Amino acid sequence: MSKKTQANSASKVAIVTGGSRGLGRNTAIDLARRGVNVIVTYRANQAEAETAVSEIKALGVEAIALQLDTGRVADFDAFVGKVKEALQGLGRTRFDYLVNNAGSSYHATIAETTEEAFDELVNVHLKGVFFLTQKLLPLMADGGRIINVSSGLARFAVPGISAYASMKGAIEVFTRYLAKELGPRGITANTVAPGAIATDFSGGMVRDNPTYNKLVADATALGRAGVPDDIGPMIAALLSDENRWVNGQRIEVSGGTHL
Numbered sequence: 001m002s003k004k005t006q007a008n009s010a011s012k013v014a015i016v017t018g019g020s021r022g023l024g025r026n027t028a029i030d031l032a033r034r035g036v037n038v039i040v041t042y043r044a045n046q047a048e049a050e051t052a053v054s055e056i057k058a059l060g061v062e063a064i065a066l067q068l069d070t071g072r073v074a075d076f077d078a079f080v081g082k083v084k085e086a087l088q089g090l091g092r093t094r095f096d097y098l099v100n101n102a103g104s105s106y107h108a109t110i111a112e113t114t115e116e117a118f119d120e121l122v123n124v125h126l127k128g129v130f131f132l133t134q135k136l137l138p139l140m141a142d143g144g145r146i147i148n149v150s151s152g153l154a155r156f157a158v159p160g161i162s163a164y165a166s167m168k169g170a171i172e173v174f175t176r177y178l179a180k181e182l183g184p185r186g187i188t189a190n191t192v193a194p195g196a197i198a199t200d201f202s203g204g205m206v207r208d209n210p211t212y213n214k215l216v217a218d219a220t221a222l223g224r225a226g227v228p229d230d231i232g233p234m235i236a237a238l239l240s241d242e243n244r245w246v247n248g249q250r251i252e253v254s255g256g257t258h259l
Helices: 003-009 022-033 046-057 073-089 115-139 162-185 201-208 210-218 232-239
Strands: 013-016 037-042 063-067 095-100 140-149 188-194 250-253
Touching (some): 022 037, 022 046, 037 073, 046 063, 063 073, 073 115, 095 115, 095 232, 115 140, 115 162, 140 162, 140 232, 162 188, 232 250
Parallel strands (some): 037 063, 188 250
């Protein structure tokens, strides 16, 4: 990256939910490499979050970890207050990028899915994303960017993941509405839909289960499962000014899975 590009992005601030681990952490680190200051959220593991903050700061930008359970809408007003304080510490009143990444998986057939599990998925993956974005919009700078993380599972069907995939399908619709309604403020909204990635998500199923990893590789045109470095840099690039005219789109980053 050129010194000019780094200078242009040096004062930018991103909020990455679930930024202490997995794809969120990879995204936060790649944003830091581009000179963007980062606020990452974590649900429970503060030590992991602080490690991520140290890694980000080592790249020469500022980083802050804030606790947030994205499934608890009642906590969002307090979180927004913490974001305001964090921004003041960075010499800002507004932030520029929001990456709604936090989430958890759920595996069960339609017949086995419980109402309790379904409601939890709604709270984290749909209701939480909707209302956290709503609460943060007054703090977002005009000309900002929103990326909602979806899944390849919103396009192709794998038995046993219907409830989770349905939430991601809803988020893709929500993203288009964000793009339409926020257009007058110059704010773009896009969906990034990763394929199966080798992280600790779903208990590390893709990363740690050779049989499942091979199934993914065999279904992918590029012949392997994805890794975090396939996703984080893409999200960071999509947030950059070079992609300012991309809006209201679903971009799948799966290496060509189930084509």
